Amino acid sequence: MKIVNHRLVKDDGTPYPFRDTPNRGLKGNKNAPVKHRWLVMHYTAGGSASESIDWLANPEAGASAHIVIGKDGRITQMVPFNIRSWHAGESEWKGVKFLNGHSIGIELDGFGFLGNAGPGKWKFKGQSIPDSEVVVATHKFGKPKGGWPRYPQKQLDVALELAALLVKTYGLEDVIGHDDISPGRKQDPGPAFDMAGFRAAAMAGGAAPVVTPTPPPADGTAPATARFRVKTTLNVRSGPGASNPTVAGSPLAAGTFVRAGREQDGWRQVTTEGGVSGWASAQFLEPAPAALFTVSTSLNIRGGPSAGDAPVPGSPLPAGTIVEGLQDQGDWKRVAVQGAANGRSGIVGWVAARFLQPSVIPVSGIGQPAET
Template sequence: MAQNFTINAQHLLEKVSGGQYDVDTTSYIASKNEDSFKAGFPDSLIIHYTAGRSGESSARHLAKDEVKASAHLVIDQSGKVYQVVPFNKKSWHAGRSSYNGRKYYNHFSIGIEVDNAGVLTQSGAEFVSWFGKRYKADEAVRAVHRNENTARYWHIYTEEQIAVCEEISALLVAHYGMKEILGHEEISPGRKSDPGPAFPLDKLRDDIFSRDRAIEESDLPEKGVISASKLNIRAMPQSGAEKVAKPIPKGREVSILEERDGWYRVSTRVEGWVSKDFVNTK
């Protein structure tokens, strides 16, 4: 196995955009993944969280021969990218999976792991991951997972890693003509919870695929500022729907994703519905 398979995002992006992505990345590769994609694939992108301690430790783990899992990329909290498997080879990130009648997404998809601890448990004023690392209150967000009914605490993602993930995702979608970006939680519901509600998955999809819909959605403002002192954010566009997180404070800027019946679906640290009357878009 290569000793140093760290690459920076820019290096990777140049390779992807220049079409050289599968030629000279061999020093970064775990030798266990030698199965190439069939023609026409990959055509999908799957987003994961590592549920690990650091991006580097997760990348090194996924590259081990004896570990029966892998992924193409790992993005750490600073936005640094580790390539574990080249894009023209299959990696073992999806496992048992199915969506829209299609099964075994490892055959069709690129897997991106975003370094994140996943579910956190409250412990006094702090939060603890499954592997025992402690996190401060501002590193946790209480939110309802799309496959669940009640709120739990989740480790927040950094702006840097979200930005790098979006940049790479957009390049991969454009390069391969991909039609879908899915969360592991959507292709393996019940078995997997990643990337979870702290990751702006719907916003990522909207940002990358919305270019086609830009004209019909041109009336929807892109950003808004919360004007109520504390604005409830809910799972559905209804006043009785479950709150997905703590209220959004006045003055917070949010991205507006969708409008329905007097409500906006917005993205801040989580995604959810807020009453449009309290979002200033001017």
């Protein structure tokens, strides 16, 4: 897919379906532009994609989105990407209020919170939902606790591809949830959506694999698919226990980065960036630090990976600024400034990689005996 004149088209140039909505822009100016800073993820809380699209095209809805993605991965655009859609409502992020004017909105077709009916009793407006399609979890803000529909893999894959394209095309600063910008008022996209993993993959250009997430447990005590670093030479096994055989690619070297999901009896299900997958003893994993760098000199941070791209607000970065590496492209690196620079926070853009010095964080516990 690609974007042409703020409309989404397929690689062969065929436009994706477009359903116009009056719920856009500002009063008196339906073409009021949007400032491209963030991408906000939602769920529709509707019975189907077509039902939600019809509603968002209705003036009585008073709401819309730039994109609706069905459970089958089908995309419908409703507002061009350069025009405000009414997806955020009352909201605030990083000191900015009413994010309709500062963000792009994607709606994922989904039922939303299902309440506390329990196994075998999950329903949405009378429609029964199999237990296999429901996750029982607590929202990250502590409530509600109950059933949340799983997002189909096809829907997640399409959403990630589009999110990465939007981030790259418009230089978006971050990918966030509706619940992040309207805490207490909104719950979407909810705990069945791996917001942290999705954000990381989208900001990295879609390079990281996206899987149907294993959500947090119902008590909300542990994140899904967190990133860890191996503390010592470590065997990866076919199951959660030392009696299980090792898998191809085992053992992992100290310092290897892994994505860890489900935990069972002191073991974590892990996948390396090289594709080695299995179970590892959790005691030999530690939370991975971000890929941090220090700016070695006053440095322009730009909207794209070339000296011809305009500097972004907050540029130039003072020497000594700490940044997190997000994406590499040739001799350039896309970075997020940690904290504030020049009085601005949330700065994201491209810098010449030769002016960055690694901020080294040593692996702890090197030299411990390997798990056997």
